[in-house]
Amino acid sequence: MFTDKTLVCKDCGQEFVFTAGEQEFYAEKGFQNEPARCKDCRLTRKNNIKQSKEMHIAICAECGQEAKVPFKPRNDRPIYCSVCFANHR
Known part of the structure; x- marks a missing residue:
């Protein structure tokens, strides 16, 4: 069904593996595009957005x-603060 794919990160240019398990997860969620960034660049981008x-x-x-x-x-x-918000869930 799914097989590991090697992709190139659009930010750092390094190769990364888009595993079969990740592909299955993407398919279950209905995502149509493959990831464009490696895990480290995704995390860096996410943190930059949070800080801004x-x-x-x-x-x-x-x-x-x-x-x-x-x-x-x-x-x-x-x-609610984060603790009280978690208690309301």
Whole structure:
């Protein structure tokens, strides 16, 4: 069915293996494109995007601690810190 493929990262130019297991995962999720970046470059890009997001300070509706959120808080919904948010799931 699926076999390992060697691809070239568009950022660093290094070869990386797109494993059969990864291909199966992509197919299950309905992804149509193969990855263009190696794992290290994907992680670096993801971290750069995270760091560039503007964070806003809010007060957790449950514990009262300060929480940083990546959206501008509104008063129509409660905002939770990461610990309280995990408890609500």
